Amino acid sequence: MGGKLIVFEGVEGCGKTSQIQLCSEWLESLGVTVVVTREPGGTELGLHLRRLLLEKSEDKPFPAGRYANGSAQGEPVAEVTELLLYAADRSQHVEQELKLNLAAGKYILCDRYTDSTIAYQGYGRGLNMSLINQLNNIATGGLESDLTIWLDVDVEVGLARKLSDQVGLDRIEQETIAFHRRVQQGYAQIAASHPSRIVRVDGSLSKEAVQEVIQGILRVHLHLAR
Ligand code: TMP
Numbered sequence: 672m673g674g675k676l677i678v679f680e681g682v683e684g685c686g687k688t689s690q691i692q693l694c695s696e697w698l699e700s701l702g703v704t705v706v707v708t709r710e711p712g713g714t715e716l717g718l719h720l721r722r723l724l725l726e727k728s729e730d731k732p733f734p735a736g737r738y739a740n741g742s743a744q745g746e747p748v749a750e751v752t753e754l755l756l757y758a759a760d761r762s763q764h765v766e767q768e769l770k771l772n773l774a775a776g777k778y779i780l781c782d783r784y785t786d787s788t789i790a791y792q793g794y795g796r797g798l799n800m801s802l803i804n805q806l807n808n809i810a811t812g813g814l815e816s817d818l819t820i821w822l823d824v825d826v827e828v829g830l831a832r833k834l835s836d837q838v839g840l841d842r843i844e845q846e847t848i849a850f851h852r853r854v855q856q857g858y859a860q861i862a863a864s865h866p867s868r869i870v871r872v873d874g875s876l877s878k879e880a881v882q883e884v885i886q887g888i889l890r891v892h893l894h895l896a897r
Contacts (some may be wrong), residue, residue: 674773675893676814678784681822682855683844684829686873690822691780693882694889701895706772709782711760714767719819722762724753725841748842754792754806761785761810767815778893784816786861786869791843794857795850815861818892820885821862822874826851829874 677694695705712721748756761784772779785807792798794856826848833844862869870892872884889895 672779674774674779675817676769676776676779676781676784677889677893678781678786678816678819679822680783680786680790680819680869681874682824682826682829682851682858684832685824686832686878687782687822689878690820690881690885691782693878694885695780697882698780698889699884703895704777706768706777706779707782707827708764708768708779710764710772710784710787711757713764713781714760716763720756721751722746724756724760725843727839727841727845735819750792750796750798753796754788754798757788757792758810759804761807765811765814781816784819784820785811786821786858789861790854790857793862795846795854797853815866818889819865819869820888821858821869821871822881823858823871824874826855836856846874 679691681687691707695707698705710717712718713725760794769779769781788803788807789800793800793803830844830848830851862871870888872881872888874881876884
């Protein structure tokens with residue numbers, strides 16, 4: 672039997688990571704073999720790319736004043752460079768992790784996939800959508816999720832959750848509120864265009880309530896007995 676690729680998407684602080692953890696425990700209790708992974712950073716190479724993509728300005732290797740462009744924060748990541756790095760991470764992830772686990776019949780719970788690039792680099796940054804679609808196709812070889820759960824929370828609620836984590840915001844979390852709102856609107860548009868693949872879940876509910884809704888959706892979509 673082939674496996675399933677189940678993706679979780681949403682803005683910063685939408686609760687993907689804890690919902691994936693709860694889902695993984697629940698599916699394992701049903702005897703399903705589960706693999707949890709993420710983008711960026713689901714492979715060894717991807718972990719390096721994740722660090723390059725998300726490091727905060729204070730994580731930069733040189734102190735302020737040591738950068739060639741004279742800035743205290745280091746060289747900014749150009750938008751197309753960012754897009755290509757996410758595509759490189761995805762290509763490696765699909766080849767090294769997703770295809771093999773799907774072929775082995777496993778259920779993959781993946782924290783972000785192609786829709787993140789459409790939402791963040793497409794709607795957020797305003798990069799060319801047909802370029803993004805082409806890169807997504809090249810990176811995935813056409814592999815789509817069987818189901819995508821979009822955890823929908825207000826941008827302000829999500830960012831407040833991130834701020835209360837006390838770990839500091841990463842490079843993308845530090846973007847303007849207007850950027851995060853465009854990403855949010857992007858998810859709404861993507862979900863409207865793919866109603867059979869993407870299911871919206873109200874992420875503002877309690878963790879337990881959100882999990883209950885997700886389990887109900889997975890039971891129906893994956894034809895699970897319990
Ligand atoms: P997260 O794994 O903690 O959600 O962080 C990943 C960050 O990378 C998040 O800010 C969204 C961003 N991202 C993109 O901008 N484009 C992409 O294609 C992916 C996978 C993530």
